[in-house]
Amino acid sequence: MGQPIRVLLAKVGLDGHDRGVKVVARTLRDAGMDVVYTGLHRTPEEVVRAAVQEDVDILGVSLLSGVQLTVFPKIMRLLAEQQAEDMIVVAGGVMPDEDVEALKALGVAEVMLQDTPPAAIVERLTHLVEARGAR
Template sequence: MSSIRVLIAKVGLDGHDRGAKIVARCLRDAGMDVVYTGLHRTPEEVVTAAVQEDVDVLGISLLSGAHMTLIPRVVELMQAAGAGDMLLVVGGVIPDEDVPALRALGAADVLLQDTPPDAIVARVRELVAARQPR
């Protein structure tokens, strides 16, 4: 039986990982396999790990405000790595006006800081179910 695999990552100079850990824990408690890579990762490290782990969902948590710099880089690297069928979900403190831009870049969804844990779990399940099986 296959579980949903998710990688939760913090990229860049962002020292706040409590949210990421709580999300990881919620997804675990929903029966998913969650790879957590810790703080201060580069986009290159995160995408390499996501490809090797062949996760269904790459979840990136950002509270630093650098999302419009870092997410484009992540998307670019995912495409270069042939990880086109991987779902990118961005979470954290993101101004509302940046959400459409992140979606346009290729984020499957952007979950803001007020998203309840149950909604995160439900959304991840929904996104994975809607995608081509692999």
């Protein structure tokens, strides 16, 4: 019996919009995943600690404030410190194309911008977890 995919969705930094991330949370729930949501205004340290304790397959961070090149390097470093470098990190939100390339170079597995259809998110996350293997 396959275990449900576990995902932690987080909002990091000062932007106060979580309508998008809540829609994603519901979409993933309806696709049979377990979704931990940690609420607004978290720091990278808080998010990584929570993701490690929850032992999620995927850490999804939604950003609308433009601080992705500050936040993601920190998250990747903290995950490595916590022996969780094999966790799949996914970014979501609004950002310029050159930042998408920069994040992928850091090891962010996928960047899903605001026009990504919900079904595509489910498909992509499922594929990433299958490729990564069981916890």
